[in-house]
Amino acid sequence: MILSRSFYERGKVTEIAKELLGKHLFTLKDGVTTSGVIVETEAYCGRNDKACHAYLKRTKRTQIMYGQGGFAYVYLCYGIHNLFNIVTNQEGLADAILVRAIEPVDGVQTMEKRRSMKLSANLTSGPGKLSEALSISLKDYGSDLTKHNIWIEDNSNHHEIIETTRIGIDYAGEDANLPWRYYIKDNKYVSKY
DNA sequence: TCTAAGATGGGT
DNA sequence: CCCATCTTAGAA
Numbered sequence: 001m002i003l004s005r006s007f008y009e010r011g012k013v014t015e016i017a018k019e020l021l022g023k024h025l026f027t028l029k030d031g032v033t034t035s036g037v038i039v040e041t042e043a044y045c046g047r048n049d050k051a052c053h054a055y056l057k058r059t060k061r062t063q064i065m066y067g068q069g070g071f072a073y074v075y076l077c078y079g080i081h082n083l084f085n086i087v088t089n090q091e092g093l094a095d096a097i098l099v100r101a102i103e104p105v106d107g108v109q110t111m112e113k114r115r116s117m118k119l120s121a122n123l124t125s126g127p128g129k130l131s132e133a134l135s136i137s138l139k140d141y142g143s144d145l146t147k148h149n150i151w152i153e154d155n156s157n158h159h160e161i162i163e164t165t166r167i168g169i170d171y172a173g174e175d176a177n178l179p180w181r182y183y184i185k186d187n188k189y190v191s192k193y
Numbered sequence: 194t195c196t197a198a199g200a201t202g203g204g205t
Numbered sequence: 206c207c208c209a210t211c212t213t214a215g216a217a
């Protein structure tokens with residue numbers, strides 16, 4: 001069942017980031033559905049987290065994070081990689097969750113074509129990689145996750161969660177030490193570091 | 194207009 | 206571990 005607005009509008013971004021593990025992320029692009037199980041996430045909190053793009057900064061780019069939960073925040077990193085985030089919390093409270101890795105499920109052939117490679121742990125094991133595999137780009141900035149363009153469905157499965165520090169945010173000072181990265185233990189699609 | 198970054202990824 | 210990368214947002 002597709003996750004509803006109320007799932008995303010709750011206030012604890014770290015809890016939602018953990019709950020998203022094991023859930024099923026879909027995109028429908030050019031008539032093809034591709035999907036994967038979310039195996040790695042990171043939480044970002046706009047009010048007290050220097051790592052968050054929206055920290056003390058409300059600009060055109062961060063605007064979507066200040067809106068209601070359940071919309072996509074996509075931004076371009078290093079001029080090449082489209083990073084997909086899920087906006088959470090209510091209007092005015094800028095929280096988001098970065099999806100860092102998925103385990104491929106549906107439309108594997110299409111994902112292989114988009115990535116110019118065969119199915120392997122390398123196919124979707126990183127935020128830039130999964131966006132390419134699912135064909136998520138800046139055009140999806142602001143996309144409504146309760147619609148059938150990009151969406152998430154519930155998925156019952158048992159897994160053990162590992163909590164650790166986030167990747168690539170040294171600029172955040174002491175906030176770089178927050179244990180806000182979550183991944184499914186022993187899953188081979190988790191990004192390697 | 195101009196500039197500088199920037200939640201990576203891939204190669205060594 | 207190191208570093209090429211290059212579009213875009215944000216400032217001037």
